[in-house]
Amino acid sequence: MVRSVILAVTLSLSSQSSETKPIAGVSSSFGILLILIAGAPVLAMSNGGVGPHLFMLLVALMMVGLPQAPREEVRRAFSIFQGIAFAAAFPLFWVLLQVLPLSIDGVEQPIWRDAAAALGEPLAGHITIDLGTSVRSLFGYVTLLCLCFATAVLSQNRDRAKTVLFALCAITSFTAIEFALFPNLASIRPSDVYSDPLVAFVALGSILNAVFVIRIVERHRTRRPRQDLRLYVAKLLAGTAGVSICVASLIFAAALNILFAVGFGFATVAVFISIHRLGLQRWTAVVVGIGVLTICLGVIAVRFESSPAINPVVRFAGVDLAKASATARMLSDATWFGSGVGSFPALSLVYRDIDGLPHSSALNTIVSGLLGWGILGFLFASICLVWLFVVLFRGAITRRRDAFYAVGAAACLVTGFSEAFCDASFTDPSVQMLLAIILGLGLAQTVSHQAK
Numbered sequence: 001m002v003r004s005v006i007l008a009v010t011l012s013l014s015s016q017s018s019e020t021k022p023i024a025g026v027s028s029s030f031g032i033l034l035i036l037i038a039g040a041p042v043l044a045m046s047n048g049g050v051g052p053h054l055f056m057l058l059v060a061l062m063m064v065g066l067p068q069a070p071r072e073e074v075r076r077a078f079s080i081f082q083g084i085a086f087a088a089a090f091p092l093f094w095v096l097l098q099v100l101p102l103s104i105d106g107v108e109q110p111i112w113r114d115a116a117a118a119l120g121e122p123l124a125g126h127i128t129i130d131l132g133t134s135v136r137s138l139f140g141y142v143t144l145l146c147l148c149f150a151t152a153v154l155s156q157n158r159d160r161a162k163t164v165l166f167a168l169c170a171i172t173s174f175t176a177i178e179f180a181l182f183p184n185l186a187s188i189r190p191s192d193v194y195s196d197p198l199v200a201f202v203a204l205g206s207i208l209n210a211v212f213v214i215r216i217v218e219r220h221r222t223r224r225p226r227q228d229l230r231l232y233v234a235k236l237l238a239g240t241a242g243v244s245i246c247v248a249s250l251i252f253a254a255a256l257n258i259l260f261a262v263g264f265g266f267a268t269v270a271v272f273i274s275i276h277r278l279g280l281q282r283w284t285a286v287v288v289g290i291g292v293l294t295i296c297l298g299v300i301a302v303r304f305e306s307s308p309a310i311n312p313v314v315r316f317a318g319v320d321l322a323k324a325s326a327t328a329r330m331l332s333d334a335t336w337f338g339s340g341v342g343s344f345p346a347l348s349l350v351y352r353d354i355d356g357l358p359h360s361s362a363l364n365t366i367v368s369g370l371l372g373w374g375i376l377g378f379l380f381a382s383i384c385l386v387w388l389f390v391v392l393f394r395g396a397i398t399r400r401r402d403a404f405y406a407v408g409a410a411a412c413l414v415t416g417f418s419e420a421f422c423d424a425s426f427t428d429p430s431v432q433m434l435l436a437i438i439l440g441l442g443l444a445q446t447v448s449h450q451a452k
Helices: 002-018 024-038 040-045 051-068 071-082 085-099 110-114 131-154 158-181 195-222 229-253 256-278 282-304 312-317 321-332 344-351 365-398 403-419 429-444
Strands: none
Touching: 024 040, 024 051, 024 131, 024 158, 024 429, 040 051, 040 158, 040 195, 040 429, 051 131, 051 429, 071 085, 071 131, 071 429, 085 131, 085 365, 131 158, 131 429, 158 195, 158 229, 158 403, 158 429, 195 229, 195 256, 195 403, 195 429, 229 256, 256 282, 256 365, 256 403, 282 312, 312 321, 312 365, 321 344, 321 365, 344 365, 365 403, 365 429, 403 429
């Protein structure tokens, strides 16, 4: 906790000193953004306590200061979000559909009505099985969307964008050290689920530190006559150390499938570098991308055949047959409209047997998504993620300068979606918060200053 507060204060002071004409509201909002980044590990430890509520309050305070931002920056942020309007609005529409009192035949499971007495809540009248949790998920998503937009506004300034990237790299590197030294932290949170957010932090940190190194090299190449060589070497060593610490921590304490997920993110960065530095034409770039995608799919196919007895949806989660079978019972009853976003703990009570399976936490994020969002909702949500990736990667290619922010966000999106098959880390509010900040940072830099 002390480490996070010290880091946030230091970064906030350094960012304010780098601006020639700081605006009080913008500076306060940016300071809150840095506090959120530094406090991500603390939020991960809250285990559903006051942490998420404090997070919502801080985001609300950030939004209060945004009207004082330059109008051009706010207007550009709105323009950027217009390109992803459907992807941003769909989760909001879907959760509203699940919580509204609708009487639609065929969207409710008969077993839910039989279990109404056990859950202590009438299930008729809305799709979700746990109305309270789904409503909280709705407010949580609105908070994440506001955070992403606020980050996109605040990160258009290059000095602030650099500070946000440095803060992300620093906190994830510290987390990697913590995770390597104390991989088993069951005493902090029940069921050892605290390790899942830490794994996600370190996985994203590996990509972000690599992007930080690319930024340092690019800046040195474009500003070579004016840059101190010793400062360049120091920054390069710091970024390389961050990548090494994160990757070494994953090798030491994470599952092999997590390493493959990070590898897919690195492959995304490598494809961008090939296109950017070699000046590949459009169709050549498409061929290179398809080739890398084919290699990644081949790796997935090999890993997929390693545990043929395990349900395909949880095959990469590294669980035993009993846990996989308990989850398979739930998946067999999955509907098109789902049981309600965030309702997995309530739904697991319906299917729990004498052995206590399934547990109240999902085996991976995909299981939680399929059951909560439903087959149709999960399909549309996946399409939204693909579209968001296209926007980020296309923005990175069209940028000549600062393109590494957008490609870093795209690579983190690839790593996050791949890791969703391995664990349930992306159901944690702290990981969702960090990813929202990363996406906001990347979206802010998808448009060049000349185009602005």
